[in-house]
Amino acid sequence: xxxxxxxxxxxxxxxxxxxxxxxxxxxxxxxxxxxxxxxxxxxxxxxxxxxxxxxxxxxxxxxxxxxxxxxxxxxxxxxxxxxxxxxxxxxxxxxxxxxxxxxxxxxxxxxxxxxxxxxxxxxxxxxxxxxxxxxxxxxxxxxxxxxxxxxxxxxxxxxxxxxxxxxxxxxxxxxxxxxxxxxxxxxx
Amino acid sequence: xxxxxxxxxxxxxxxxxxxxxxxxxxxxxxxxxxxxxxxxxxxxxxxxxxxxxxxxxxxxxxxxxxxxxxxxxxxxxxxxxxxxxxxxxxxxxxxxxxxxxxxxxxxxxxxxxxxxxxxxxxxxxxx
Numbered sequence: 001x002x003x004x005x006x007x008x009x010x011x012x013x014x015x016x017x018x019x020x021x022x023x024x025x026x027x028x029x030x031x032x033x034x035x036x037x038x039x040x041x042x043x044x045x046x047x048x049x050x051x052x053x054x055x056x057x058x059x060x061x062x063x064x065x066x067x068x069x070x071x072x073x074x075x076x077x078x079x080x081x082x083x084x085x086x087x088x089x090x091x092x093x094x095x096x097x098x099x100x101x102x103x104x105x106x107x108x109x110x111x112x113x114x115x116x117x118x119x120x121x122x123x124x125x126x127x128x129x130x131x132x133x134x135x136x137x138x139x140x141x142x143x144x145x146x147x148x149x150x151x152x153x154x155x156x157x158x159x160x161x162x163x164x165x166x167x168x169x170x171x172x173x174x175x176x177x178x179x180x181x182x183x184x185x186x187x188x
Numbered sequence: 189x190x191x192x193x194x195x196x197x198x199x200x201x202x203x204x205x206x207x208x209x210x211x212x213x214x215x216x217x218x219x220x221x222x223x224x225x226x227x228x229x230x231x232x233x234x235x236x237x238x239x240x241x242x243x244x245x246x247x248x249x250x251x252x253x254x255x256x257x258x259x260x261x262x263x264x265x266x267x268x269x270x271x272x273x274x275x276x277x278x279x280x281x282x283x284x285x286x287x288x289x290x291x292x293x294x295x296x297x298x299x300x301x302x303x304x305x306x307x308x309x310x311x312x313x314x315x
Contacts, residue, residue: 036253036254040252040253041253042253042255042282043252043282045252080285080286080287081246081286081287081288083246083248083261084265084266085248085261085266085268086266087265087266091248093246093248093285093286093287094286096283098285098286113282113283113285115283127276127279128276129276129279
């Protein structure tokens with residue numbers, strides 16, 4: 001075995017071990033945010049509607065109105081704030097629930113939000129929300145992936161290596177994005 | 189353009205700025221000390237376009253998908269102001285809804301044609 005290939009394998013193996021955890025995080029989040037048009041990758045949002053009696057103008061802004069509405073819809077969470085975004089709407093903010101009351105009709109809309117624990121954390125890191133030192137960690141990870149990709153090409157010699165079957169598979173891997181670029185970017 | 193429509197198009201654009209609610213802080217440290225009331229901005233938005241302001245209010249809406257915008261209730265009823273960041277610069281969490289925010293940014297005026305306004309509203313509805 002050529003001496004440099006031995007070291008290439010050692011480095012590929014050890015960097016691969018270190019990169020495994022981060023690769024899993026980026027892969028999970030990659031799938032999650034890839035489908036952002038179809039679902040929310042960070043939150044599970046549930047919407048409910050219910051009906052209460054319309055709110056008389058004389059009650060708007062009065063003490064006890066908020067609690068009365070919450071009692072009617074069975075919401076027991078702690079109220080964060082109450083806002084009137086327009087003259088016919090009242091918004092009650094409860095922990096993990098936003099309640100919109102249409103004052104004139106009595107229609108109540110609830111939007112309950114739950115964090116997608118696990119996936120949200122992977123998105124947090126993948127999309128570099130924390131910034132700061134994590135930017136450097138992510139950059140080093142990207143360089144490590146580049147090394148793994150290139151070193152992987154030269155790990156094996158002979159017919160299965162880059163001079164044989166490996167060349168065809170590598171060409172296929174390059175061709176796939178090129179075809180999509182031609183079809184979706186240049187021709188679309 | 190009538191005042192209601194103009195107010196709707198007045199956006200507080202957070203660039204090199206910060207905001208905080210509760211004990212959480214986002215972005216860069218605040219630099220302004222004096223607060224400007226949202227109602228004062230909305231009463232005469234043209235006077236504030238291009239100026240940096242520090243505002244306070246309850247967060248009443250947050251971009252659910254990307255956390256790239258939010259709406260802040262005014263100190264007066266029936267008024268709100270839109271807050272925007274460059275995508276990814278700060279991600280507003282949905283848990284922020286209903287909490288008080290103190291934030292700093294620059295006031296922008298965005299003008300739309302009727303078609304652009306409809307398209308923008310549809311985009312927001314999809315989010």
